[in-house]
Amino acid sequence: MKIRNPYRNLPQWYRGNTHTHSNLSDGEWPPEQVVAYYRDRGYAFLAVTDHDVFTDLSQFTTPAFLALSSDEVTVCGRDHIVGLDLKGLVEPFTDHQQTIDAINDQGGLAILAHPNWSAFGLERCLGLHRYAAVEILNVVCSYLEYNGFALQYWDQLLRSGVRVWGVAADDAHRIPYQGGKAWVVVNADQLTPEDVLANLKAGNFYSSTGPHFQKFEVVGDTIKVWCSPAIEIRFMTGDPNPASRVRGDALMQAEYTPRPGDPYVRIEVVDAQMGSAWSQPFFIDPDWRP
Numbered sequence: 001m002k003i004r005n006p007y008r009n010l011p012q013w014y015r016g017n018t019h020t021h022s023n024l025s026d027g028e029w030p031p032e033q034v035v036a037y038y039r040d041r042g043y044a045f046l047a048v049t050d051h052d053v054f055t056d057l058s059q060f061t062t063p064a065f066l067a068l069s070s071d072e073v074t075v076c077g078r079d080h081i082v083g084l085d086l087k088g089l090v091e092p093f094t095d096h097q098q099t100i101d102a103i104n105d106q107g108g109l110a111i112l113a114h115p116n117w118s119a120f121g122l123e124r125c126l127g128l129h130r131y132a133a134v135e136i137l138n139v140v141c142s143y144l145e146y147n148g149f150a151l152q153y154w155d156q157l158l159r160s161g162v163r164v165w166g167v168a169a170d171d172a173h174r175i176p177y178q179g180g181k182a183w184v185v186v187n188a189d190q191l192t193p194e195d196v197l198a199n200l201k202a203g204n205f206y207s208s209t210g211p212h213f214q215k216f217e218v219v220g221d222t223i224k225v226w227c228s229p230a231i232e233i234r235f236m237t238g239d240p241n242p243a244s245r246v247r248g249d250a251l252m253q254a255e256y257t258p259r260p261g262d263p264y265v266r267i268e269v270v271d272a273q274m275g276s277a278w279s280q281p282f283f284i285d286p287d288w289r290p
């Protein structure tokens, strides 16, 4: 058995938001005000992802803040695909795979946005490839139609053998109300577009609405995790019920040894403020031999 740990445990963790709007499409604030809001709240990076608009944010990048020029591409109707770190506009296609390919052709990273709001069918997504992640929490959809969480959808994809990462994002249109609610934290050597994108693509990041993960290790056949104080740590293996659950008042460490047949293990942490953090899946190759 081989447990694939996506985490590199580098010293630097960078918090960022991968999905935000400005008044270049249907957001309320101009890009510079959106950037300032996130930068002032300690975010290390931000993507402004206006609908079918390429926003060149390069002027806002500094050594301490990375602004990713990006685009939320409409495929058809409510099907949207976020393209991170693009060189220019992605023409709206009516085909999902063409859109994902166009994002990749620019060296960008494709994220399937708000799968419940879009009603991306599982069958459709199983036929797609080259997308790096799916939004497991979209804050605006939680307020608009109460369907922002897509953990079950993610587990369905994972159980079907799709190796895809999970992203939490604000999708903020009205920044002061919707901004700063859900984010990703990327573990990377440096705050450069190359490093941040490479580690997002490799799954070396987690998603959160509050708690922090600090370290992930695989020791023998056991997955060990360290986090900020939590009231619950859960190990999820594809079933709605956790494979293992620890409860306490200020838990900061837990571990789990996968059972035969577990296709993957992902970790959820809940803190006393009811914030959550979600690790990426540790995929398990049962037949692997050293």
Ligand SMILES: [Zn+2]
Residues within 6 Å of the ligand: 019, 020, 021, 049, 072, 171
């Ligand atoms: Zn959006």
